[in-house]
Amino acid sequence: MKCPFCQQSETKVVDSRLLKEGQSVRRRRKCESCEKRFTTYETIEISMPNIVKLDGRREPYKPEKIYSGIEKACQKRPVSTEQVERVVENIEKCILDISSKEVSTNDIGKLAMMYLRNLDPVAYIRFASVYRKFQDVEEFVNDLQHDEETFNTTMRE
Numbered sequence: 001m002k003c004p005f006c007q008q009s010e011t012k013v014v015d016s017r018l019l020k021e022g023q024s025v026r027r028r029r030k031c032e033s034c035e036k037r038f039t040t041y042e043t044i045e046i047s048m049p050n051i052v053k054l055d056g057r058r059e060p061y062k063p064e065k066i067y068s069g070i071e072k073a074c075q076k077r078p079v080s081t082e083q084v085e086r087v088v089e090n091i092e093k094c095i096l097d098i099s100s101k102e103v104s105t106n107d108i109g110k111l112a113m114m115y116l117r118n119l120d121p122v123a124y125i126r127f128a129s130v131y132r133k134f135q136d137v138e139e140f141v142n143d144l145q146h147d148e149e150t151f152n153t154t155m156r157e
């Protein structure tokens with residue numbers, strides 16, 4: 001994407017947002033050369049990457065899958081539908097910012113945990129415990145100890 005100010009071709013995506021049922025994407029870009037910012041509306045045959053699953057199979061990106069995972073983790077927690085939607089939006093935004101042809105379920109899991117961690121400690125732990133079944137045991141134990149600390153701190157506040 002060329003910079004409209006100095007015509008330099010190296011521009012960086014600083015923010016992406018999917019518009020209206022994924023028909024187009026609004027991107028904030030910054031020129032690496034003159035540092036000016038500009039917005040583009042890109043109506044591409046939407047470039048959501050394929051999702052690479054743990055067994056190596058690929059499938060099209062399905063936001064409803066992410067949504068249901070997050071929603072399940074937030075069950076009976078003081079988290080609104082809007083907040084769940086916002087988490088999915090944020091994950092989507094990150095996937096678009098990566099602007100790669102493929103994203104792994106692993107990456108999506110990590111993004112989901114990052115946002116859930118700020119949203120609700122219980123939902124975070126629920127999601128993490130399902131997600132981490134696939135990770136190695138040592139990592140699981142390390143992170144679990146770390147989670148406990150985070151959890152306690154949050155509850156005291």
Ligand SMILES: [Zn+2]
Pocket residue numbers: 003004005006007008031032033034035036
């Ligand atoms: Zn420029």
